[in-house]
Amino acid sequence: MDDEFDKERFLKEFGRDYGYPNAPHNIDEIRANDFKRLKDVIYLDHAGATLYSESQMQGVFKDLSSTLYGNPHSQSSCSLTTSDIVGEVRRQILSFFNASPKEYNCIFTSGATSSLKLVGETFPWSSRSNYMYTMENHNSVLGIREYALRQGAAAIAVDIEDITESNAVSGAKSVVKIVPHTVQRRGEADCGKIDETSETYNLFAFPSECNFSGLRFNLDLVNSIKEGSYQIPGTSPTQSGHWMVLIDAAKGSSTCPPDLSKYKADFVVVSFYKLFGYPTGIGALIARNESVKLLKKAYFSGGTVAASIADIDFYQRRDSVEEYFEDGTISFLSIASLHHGFKVLNTLTMPAISRHTNSLASYVRNALLKLKHENGNCVCTLYGINGPESLFDSMGSIISFNLKRPDGSWFGYREVEKLATLSNIQLRTGCFCNPGACAKHLGLSHSDLVSNIEAGHVCWDDHDILNGKPTGAVRVSFGYMSTFEDAMKLLNFIKSSFVPQTTHNIFGDKPSYSATEGVERISRYFLKSITVYPIKSCAGFSVASWPLSNTGLLHDREWLLKSFNGEILTQKKVPEMGSISTLVDLKLGLLIVESPRCKEKMQIELTSAQCIGKREVMEIHSQRYEVGGYWNEIDIWFSNAVGRPCTLVRSYAVQNQTRSNSEQCIAGMCRDVEARLNFVNEAQFLLLLEESVSDLNKRIRSKLHNGSLNQPAEVNPMRFRPNIVVSGGKPYAEDGWKSLKIGQRNFKSLGGCNRCHMINMTSTAGTVQRSNEPLATLASYRRLKGKIYFGILLRLCDFIDQDAWISVGQEVIPNTD
Secondary structure, eight states: OOOOHOOOOOOHHHHTTTTTTTSSSOHHHHHHHHOOOGGTTOEEEEEEEOOOOOHHHHHHHHHHSSSOOOOEEEEESSHHHHHHHHHHHHHHHHHHOOOOOOTEEEEEEEEEHHHHHHHHHHHHOOOEEEEEESSOHHHHHHHHHHHHHTTTTTTEEEEEEEEEEETTTTTTTEEEEEEEEEEEEOOOOTTOOOTTTTEEEEEEESSSBBBTTTTEEOHHHHHHHHHEHHHTSSSSSSSSEEEEEEOTTTGGGGOOOOOTTEEESEEEEEEEEEHSSSOOOOOEEEEEEETTTTTOOOOOTTEEEEEEEETTTTEEEEEHOOOOOOOHHHHHHHHHHHHHHHHHHHHHHHHHHHHHHHHHHHHHHHHHHOBBBBOBBBBEEEEEOOOTTTTEEEEEEEEEEEEEEETTTTTHHHHHHHHHHHHHHEOOETTTOOOOHHHOOOOOOHHHHHHHHHHTTTTTSSSOTTEEEESEEEEEEEOOTHHHHHHHHHHHHHHHOOOOOSSOOOTTOOOOOOSSSSSSSSEEEEEEEEOOBTTTTTOEESSSEEEEEETTTTTTTTTEOOOOTTTTTTTOOOOOGGGOEEEOOOEEEEEEEOTTSSSSSSEEEGGGGGGGEEEEEEEETTEEEEEEEEEEHHHHHHHHTTTTTOOOEEEEEEEESSHHHHHHTTTTOOOOOOSSSSSSSSEEEEEHHHHHHHHHHHHHHHHHHHTOOOSOOOOOOOGGGGGGEEOSSTGGGGGSSSSEETTTTTEEEEEEHHHHOGGGEEEEEEEEOOTTTTHHHHHEEEEEEEEEEEEEEEOOOOOOSSEEETTOOOEEEEEEE
């Protein structure tokens, strides 16, 4: 794409809205001065958390370093200073929502979720109450139904199909059409029994902006629900009891906060890190005075009582609504810091922020909708763009989508996220803790959802495609500091990564074989190196020759480290493991381990003499192992080596597998379930071809020469942790090998090895460094249906019942049949 030409067209359409033309600083100046840390990063997860500015943090630091703030539960001068700033910030927050202090209170909480929980646990539920909420709601809003159901109330998820004027000529009120889903009741005995003459209170909850799709709800919903002017098919137009309305404004407030002078919601929840990045762990419940008085709070604490007596049942609450609900000492330093965040927003103004972010989101939506494959099929499916205008005011700064291949199959969202990360683009994938909107927009039925759960799908896992359907989506979201350049880099990334301009084989560098008999005779191959990795994820050692066993190379991945809570430690989470060197001395019968964190070597006998206690069974990757631990001094050594408490265990016998091969493939790795395995992820051996590594390095050098890389990133074959490196032939010839023979031993190829970010980590002098290479380069030409392949996995075909060795220099004979 011609970026300059595209920007010119963009400004022609959106120039009035983009970049804060009426503010003291335009968007380019804001980015250059206040967000230097974004130099090489495209941050597009502002719906998750927006970013704080440098000037904001300088203001916070200057304030906290020059003002003495004390605990507000005192009468000292520094405490009074705190009380003054807390009161000022409360007023600032109410002003932000255009809420009169005479009508609303601002109650500080630890965040929007805490505010929602406060409403749920104190709401006056009864067996006649209803908790109604739109399908487009965050899990934190859904969680309120647990309080409702436990008190015998009904919970109802609903879709809102229309908001219409019943009589526009006479000025009649708008009527909301509600389509309910299944009414949920627990029906616990004796729950929520009340006097029949008591008032019944119902609660309706919806987001001002859906954090899945970006749809902004029409806030006329507030008045329509409170006035009872809504219709549920099959029921009477007017529902019994008083309806109260809760708005989840956690996302919507960052660009378009609800105007509480027009829409008299009873409760509004907000988290401030969504608005201006810092501080986290602080939010507020904006509560209408007459509504908050109905909330029934049981617990009292420091700051919420005027008086209490320890040895009799007596306490007297404080009169202030804020003090009544704010348990303990409020986070007064965080509250004082809010002032500096609001200063940033007020300088730009919220209408300008809304216009700015919407201009970027609108441009990207339009560009994504125009993307086509060569065969004319659409690349992108956007969610939420077809909502009825009467229901939704507009689209916000969120864009939620999935991508398709030319044949109509889906790219998994994890593939998109993985490649985006390699391009320094930060976005979010999944359902974003909004299961109702996710199911609704993706068209997932109850049976689909149950099937996905039975297949093992949970939040934040890698099950992005199940039964041919996406289980979530890709979400990008813009903030007040986002730029056109951010948008263009996103679009260029999607086009270059997911819209191939010509039809080609993803493994286009694979050589063509002229042999017809199956055995490749074009080139001769030799075993270049052998590496054994005794402890999973720790460094290995190279040998000239080594014995084979029925689990692969003798002692390969025979040990592992696990935390005291049972978590398996790997370099992905504990990069320091890469600096732990290992050596197995077969003559001495020792495993010798060294670490830069430990002065002494650790020597462990290969016999079981140092093991303690009875052996236990543990499960890894759905395979059961009989394992044993070691004496305490060995565990202490390894705990010091990795910088966290852990224990060393050894595998002695492989038990039965607990799942079928197909089930394990669903879990993200097609593990070899026919062979005996030690603590390996997928197979007994990993083989690399030396010429393939050379070709990869040539491509990396080319990127460096073209200016795509900031520093040299040539990789050593050991970066990929191979057991066997073979030399000879053309790059990527190993892709076509079905089997091979090394010396007198036969091996079967199980296909390519799917690579992860672990190959981007290097350890030098005990320091772990991360980069985007070589995975970024591999992704550009070795990607197939969401996986990036390099090297092949092998299984030993021969049963080893006596000494069997492989040696460097032996001929390797591949078979392509």
